[in-house]
Amino acid sequence: MSGLEERVDDAERSVRRASDNPIVRAVARSGYVASALLRGMIGVLALLLAAHVDGPAPGASGAFGAIAAVPGGVLLLALVAGGNGALFLWLLIQGALVDDGELLERWRQRLVFWGRGAVYGVIGLAAVRFALGAHAVDADARRAASRELLEVPGGQVAVVLVGAVVLIVGASMVWLGASRRFVKTIRLPDDARRRRAVLVLGAIAYVAQGATVLLVGGTLLVAAWTVDATRIGGLDEALADFPSTPFGQALLIAIGVGWILAGLYALVRARIARTA
Template sequence: MNASDVAEQVHASNWLDHAIRAGLVAYGLVHLLVAWLALQLAFGEKADSASNSGALQLLAEQPLGEVLVWLVAGGMFLLVLWRLLEFAFGYPEVSDKAKRWRKRATSLGKAVIYGAIGWSAVKTATGDASKGGTDSTTAKLMQLSGGQLIVGAVGLAIIAYGISLVVRGWTEKFREHLDAQGQLGQEGSAYVLLGKVGYIAKGIAIGIVGGLFCYAAITHKAKKSGGLDQALQTVLEQPFGPVLLTAIAVGIAAYGLFCFARAKHLSR
């Protein structure tokens, strides 16, 4: 039996289901912490950065925080393993080859997202959290030949991802992530509502991040770009900003709770 056969067996194993559940719980926890930080921002309280890294830093400051951050890192890397196996062996039931590879490419993209959070967790746990930030990364891209186009393309890709989350939430396509039992009765209705609100709110927040990248590309000002924390700050600065930011924070919390529901009623 070669390495490919072993990897394919792991992808189909019950063990991987348990690993995915652990990772989804960690992912949900990160979203709940981001939502808490966003609520603090909405109510005018000085808080850590309302982002994944800020959430991990907040977690690290709690009792047994370093252990919890390491557990989050482990959970994220388990999700990376799942998505990489999905990229290599997933979706055999999809007959359309182009559609199958689009799905596999999406899995690869999600592996990158989970990996970034996992790496941020490792750096937080080891006391080596990055001081650079999104704007410094954007500034480096701006210095490249065609840098503005690259940053603009990144922004458009982020916007497209945000829109896809909104569409997935609105059409309730996320139901495919829950088994049949997880969609039945009042409990199932609550899970679906959490998913709907969560996906739409998260999609809006990510879309704003993409908009900031596009604005930075147009104005050639790297500091105009930013991550989730700057996107939420931008929401706060709008008319009725605290109300809008509170709604988004509640939505992000709903997404976190949906991750817990998905872990309980996993369907893949």
């Protein structure tokens, strides 16, 4: 065995020892608790939007703004940032430790782990920014930047590609929930009633979040097709016009309840997630 191979093996053994450490596992599980807080806030904000209550818009930025505005909000944001950062590192490690005999399947699993980790990493960085006093980008400035993007050569194509990727992610989440393939990432309880409850809650969580992501992706495609910069954005922009549309209020309520249940599932998952 060459010196390089020995160093690689030593590094992998060190990573596995860290992965098996109970403290490291506990820190990783804290990421799901932080994720639960964020999902629950998004759900509450969607319900407030359905009730025509003025305030922060749904979405990560709106949720962070709402958290920052309450007493102790900066501390909560710091916990969200730390939890998501821990989960980001944990998923990177788990992806690196995937050991499947088939090369394509091994890299498919790694990309799934690392893709999920990237999402938590971005959320953690956003939470840090808000904890340090940053605010959501001004709507006029965002629209100006979006307009410039659509006007540059290839800008519409870029928005279409991003929208397509978002649609694929949303469809994958819906499929995971509907097929219950998410059970591979958790340890189901032995009790039959608790097991059914976890399966139902997890399915609703994945489908609700996936449907919302599909909505964001569809909004981006519409923005590119109509060259409408006001539609480019995240969840906030996708839901902004819902209250004034037919059945929009009912859909907002369904989305809000779905995200609150997703937050509850994240809390449950903090306990039953596979960490080895």
